[in-house]
Amino acid sequence: MPHRTPQSLAAERLLILAAQRDPQAFAPLYTKYVDQIYAYAYTLTRNKDQAEDVTAATFARALEELPRFEWRGVPYSAWLYRVASNLVARDKRRPGWIELSPHTSADADETPEHIATLHDRDAHIREAVDTLPHDQRQAILLRFGGELRNKEIAEIMGRSEGAIKLLTFRAMTTLRRRLGAPLPAERDDHSEPRRHHA
Amino acid sequence: MPDTPLDLEILLDRETRIDLAARLDAYIDSDRDDELHHGDPLASFLALATEIRDALRHPVLSDTDRARIHARAVDLAARRSRGLRRTWPQLAHLGTHPAVVGGAAAAVLAIAGLAALRDRRGAHAPRPLLGVA
Numbered sequence: 293m294p295h296r297t298p299q300s301l302a303a304e305r306l307l308i309l310a311a312q313r314d315p316q317a318f319a320p321l322y323t324k325y326v327d328q329i330y331a332y333a334y335t336l337t338r339n340k341d342q343a344e345d346v347t348a349a350t351f352a353r354a355l356e357e358l359p360r361f362e363w364r365g366v367p368y369s370a371w372l373y374r375v376a377s378n379l380v381a382r383d384k385r386r387p388g389w390i391e392l393s394p395h396t397s398a399d400a401d402e403t404p405e406h407i408a409t410l411h412d413r414d415a416h417i418r419e420a421v422d423t424l425p426h427d428q429r430q431a432i433l434l435r436f437g438g439e440l441r442n443k444e445i446a447e448i449m450g451r452s453e454g455a456i457k458l459l460t461f462r463a464m465t466t467l468r469r470r471l472g473a474p475l476p477a478e479r480d481d482h483s484e485p486r487r488h489h490a
Numbered sequence: 491m492p493d494t495p496l497d498l499e500i501l502l503d504r505e506t507r508i509d510l511a512a513r514l515d516a517y518i519d520s521d522r523d524d525e526l527h528h529g530d531p532l533a534s535f536l537a538l539a540t541e542i543r544d545a546l547r548h549p550v551l552s553d554t555d556r557a558r559i560h561a562r563a564v565d566l567a568a569r570r571s572r573g574l575r576r577t578w579p580q581l582a583h584l585g586t587h588p589a590v591v592g593g594a595a596a597a598v599l600a601i602a603g604l605a606a607l608r609d610r611r612g613a614h615a616p617r618p619l620l621g622v623a
């Protein structure tokens with residue numbers, strides 16, 4: 293299941309060290325995480341422009357803080373997610389914050405290619421995630437999009453680990469139903485065992 | 491097929507639910523590759539977890555979007571620290587490099603400083619011992 297391995301973390305640590313020595317080497321980290329941070333910011337804001345603002349501000353902060361960044365053995369994205377979350381929380385306190393419903397914000401300028409992809413399974417899954425309650429959506433995005441552990445997600449969301457575990461499980465239960473996955477009670481118990489590969 | 495999101499939780503008793511959530515959690519964080527029966531609720535949860543992860547890790551931005559956000563990030567950071575303009579290579583082609591500007595400015599200041607020091611010495615410093623008479 294996990295893509296996140298000790299080896300991938302070690303490689304990321306090297307990327308950060310390289311970027312601290314030479315800021316031009318930050319580019320691979322930006323490329324690796326910009327889509328994830330944007331998706332997270334969009335999940336929080338429900339607005340493409342605001343999501344872009346938050347993403348840009350998050351990476352600006354990342355650049356500024358890079359010399360002082362201390363490796364703690366967790367993905368760099370955990371730090372980025374926390375910054376994005378704080379930026380959104382700060383902006384939400386300002387007057388004029390507009391949070392649009394999911395389908396009025398994203399669909400306004402859909403390209404034909406994007407519309408075509410809506411038929412894909414991935415698009416269905418993203419759509420289903422998009423309709424989850426706010427906290428569940430956040431938890432799922434951080435757990436699977438960011439591959440973070442419950443403890444790391446708890447820090448970002450300001451909740452307990454137990455609460456995150458519950459949120460994730462509830463969200464997956466909902467997603468199973470919406471995506472048409474058969475329930476355990478309806479499955480054939482005599483079927484062959486299978487292996488799970490990520 | 492049940493109608494509400496909580497139906498699965500109703501079908502399973504509380505203990506089973508907690509056990510399932512804990513096992514799911516452990517599997518997601520581990521490299522375990524145990525064999526699971528289709529009848530095990532964990533099997534379908536894990537399959538779904540893999541699908542969700544793949545879907546959410548799918549790129550959502552175009553190259554143009556990434557470049558635009560990147561330029562804005564650099565601009566924001568640069569407002570606070572001019573040196574950060576050097577951060578990403580694609581800015582290098584902008585022409586005058588900040589380091590060059592900084593270096594030239596430092597050289598001008600150094601020359602001005604030396605000139606001022608020489609003027610002051612001219613007024614107050616002792617005559618050179620080996621100076622021309």
